Amino acid sequence: MDLSVTLSGQTHDLTLKNPILTASGTFGYGLEFATYGDLASLGGMVVKGLSLQARDGNPTPRIVETTAGMLNAVGLQNDGVDIFCAQKLPMLPWQESPVIANIYAASVEDFGQLAARLNDEEGVAALEVNVSCPNVREGGIAFGQDPGMLAQVTSIVRKSAPDKHIMIKLSPNVTDITVMARAAEEAGADSISCINTLLGMAVDLPRRRPSLANVVGGLSGPAIKPVALRCVWQVARAVKIPVVGVGGISCVEDALEFILVGAHAVQVGTASFMRPDCAFDMVQELPAACERLGISSLDELRGSLQLG
Template identity: 60%
Template sequence: MDLSVEFAGLHLKNPVITASGTFGYGVELQQFGDLSQLGGIVVKGLSLAPRKGNPSPRVAETPCGMLNAVGLQNIGVESFLRDKLPLLPWQKTPVIANLYAHSCEEFGELTDMMAGEQGIAAFEVNISCPNVREGGAAFGQDPVQAARVTRAVCQRAGNKPVIVKLSPNVTDITVIARAVEDAGAHGLSLINTLTGMAVDIRTRKPLLGNVTGGLSGPAIHPVALRMVYETCRAVSIPVMGLGGIMCAEDALEFILVGAHAVQVGTGSFTGTGFAFSLAEKMRKTARKMGLDSWDDFRGQLDTTTG
């Protein structure tokens, strides 16, 4: 079976992409697998200036999941372009820059700095980070603001696809999805983490220095699946599904409800080679199911009863 997919103008050798914030800048994980065999790499979120992130502790384990409040710590776009991007196999695997900013103007400026970089294949616009006190939540929860950010990036992106990452912390995710589609987005990725918290009853303190953080892992998979299903039915642009993928079957579920590709996040914390092996596991599972192509399976969920 040919695993390759087309997504918003990108040719992916397989549908497995690493999720931002879970795979570093890609360079850190290359000792554990061949980066060129991935469908794509979404690098750690980038801002105009370096960010220190949130106070520690930043990660806490929960039943069937993980809370994180890293706070988008990063080296800044200039250092990334100079020190990290040249080390990535961007000639063989699309490298997608994840963008974070405080305003539409900053999003535009950040895009402008990378639009001419040959090694950047596309942009993923982070309007949905739940553990940063400024910016992210407001953009991701307001269709008007989400559309403004999308337009600001699209106007500066040149011929590079713009993918908007949606927040699940909304009443109706399809409202945001349609707003950014109308604003020019070429694709969507969803879901980002759900806002949550954990506390220690003995110390009477939160387990995260930021108090709240983003919940990921198997616990959010059913929520992610439902939101991807609803979004694929609401828009005409392609969708990347993510949220709690821990095996090939989880990834195939996203494709069945309509996703063109998937992103792997928390799974990489269970084993550094997880993302590298997932595509082959998906191939083997698809073969056992008798699938010849993704087109025969994508969006073919049977919702009839009786």
């Protein structure tokens, strides 16, 4: 069975050997998981979020387990784009499995600089744009919560990285995610990934304190899968560009459910904290799962959900 997938974008296509990707922020730079499986076997690797300069992230505690998931307020800690390009990227099997650089910034201009910096990197196949971060010049509102700001970011990244596939990662913390998806598409995005984490919090009752030093954090894991499925289903029906499903995917059946509702590919995130070999196992298990479920083609399965 042919498991390859092509994300056919408006400007650039992205071809994957299979639909199993890793999610940003949960797989490090990829190198940290090399002992658990063959990185080249994955459909692609989305590395942890990159900024122009190195960031230390938020104070600890910044990760806490919750019912059916976890909250994180890591604060986008990373070594900065230059160190990634010089020290991390050359060690990844980018010639065999696409490397997707997740980027974030606090201004439209910085998004443009980041995209331009990565455009010349041969080992980077695509950029995934994190629009869930706050725009410091607009009072802290997240780029992904305002269609106008989201369009500005998409447009400048598209212009600054003309040689790359541009994927916009949408936040679920909005009233109507399809409005954001259409704004990204109209501004030149090649694909959409959704969803990013849901805002949540946890408290330490005996101490009468928040469990996270940052008070609130991003909820991920199996708890958010129903929300992610709903968002992917809605977005896939609202735009013509491909959609990549993210949120609570921890087994091959989960991946196939996302494809059923319209996703072209999926990203494995929090499951890698529980089982570092999860994404690798899903790649191996996918053919047998398709045969067991009578799926002869991923193209045939995609978007075939029967209503009523």
